[in-house]
Amino acid sequence: MSDGHALYLQVNGLSTHAWVRGSGPPLVIVPGLGCASWMYVRVSRELAKSRTVYVYDPPGHGYSQGLRHLPESIGELTDHLAEWLEMAGLAGAPVFGHSLGGEVAFDLAARYPTHASALIACAPTGIPENPSVLAQLVRLSVDLPRERLSLLVPGLRAYAHCGVRRMLKLAHDQELHDTGPLLGQIKVPTLLIDGTSDPVIRLWTLEAIRNAIPHALVCEIKGGTHALTDVYPRTVARYTLDFLENVN
Template sequence: MYLRLARQLARERTVFVYDPPGHGDSEGRRDFPVCIEHLTDHLAAWLREAGLEGTPVFGHSLGGEVMFDLAARYPHCAPALIACAPTGIPENPSVRLQLLRLLRDLPRERLGLLIPGLRAYRRCGARRMLLLARDQEAHMTGPLLPRVQVPTLLIDGQSDPVIQTWTVDCICADIPEAIVCQIPRAPHGLTDTHPRAVAQLTLEFLRGEGL
């Protein structure tokens, strides 16, 4: 999901592409991670151990929701967030609805993503995916978004059936320093289908914040 975007960003920035435990090539345990807070806690620890605290962070889909949790619970970790097609608040759809939306999105994605995407889902495993999806229904039910006190860019794909535009607008309204940018005809996997546009918006945002 991130490789094509990382190549674009790397023309101007040093980019670290992070695999959470149980995702990509990073080994997890049966009991970890099984909820969003596990993902956030590990990311915060990884940033500290890697000497990357104070570095802007980028998250796509569920990763965007993790970014919000990170900024609220570990406010020293990141000076800015970029959340691309973020899941979660204020809408926490059922697992069944999430699956239906993903199926609607599949024909809109780049064919070259299909095989590596399926391989990544297989590595993650159905059990972990189900537990994380269920946790979204309960995650961040309190006033968490107003606790995100760093500049935040929300990137919305206008052809995304998974994340509704009104959801992104509501997130923007709840984060004090958030702005929304839209990419026309972009599906949910816009980091892969529109890497240049996402990279351009991200770099312009960071330059505007002096980062």
């Protein structure tokens, strides 16, 4: 990531990294489970044409420090993100969450209603019924061969850094995380972006989220897989920037 610069902040004793690029109003990207800031180069570059993009690394992900016992739950990820937004002076900025990052964004908007002015949830988890860890692994194994081969190495690097134990703990908590009540508390403008060929997030799951957040807008990318941010960065950026221009 040659363009932009790294931002490190101490959040509750943990060195927390974000990669910053672009200029204009801020936009925060929250990665998916086990993912890292370097996996979002393509979409962040497109978004940075109109925004100052902060690609945040959650604790234990990417270049951010974690502890053996932290984080192990969606709530801990959300609490850390809320603290980081305050310390970075970004509380109230729009938040873009991919996959599990979308679920964290939902949690943030419900429990910290002043911390996000708008949500963009791309291929989000966070449905009223989350699959078991085994089902998640099976779906991911189906999706991986459909993604760009050049994402494999940075993806494996990110997963290795996060660690199997942490990923399994978070995936298990995801299975238990009841977003039903939380989704109904989201009042900020919300955009849902989904790929029609995503085996991880089924089309009916987006409908469940849409029913729980009646004001949410939905954009579908025909043939899109789970890594929409990498395979369709321009389309995702266009939907996102158009949405933010109208609401933020």
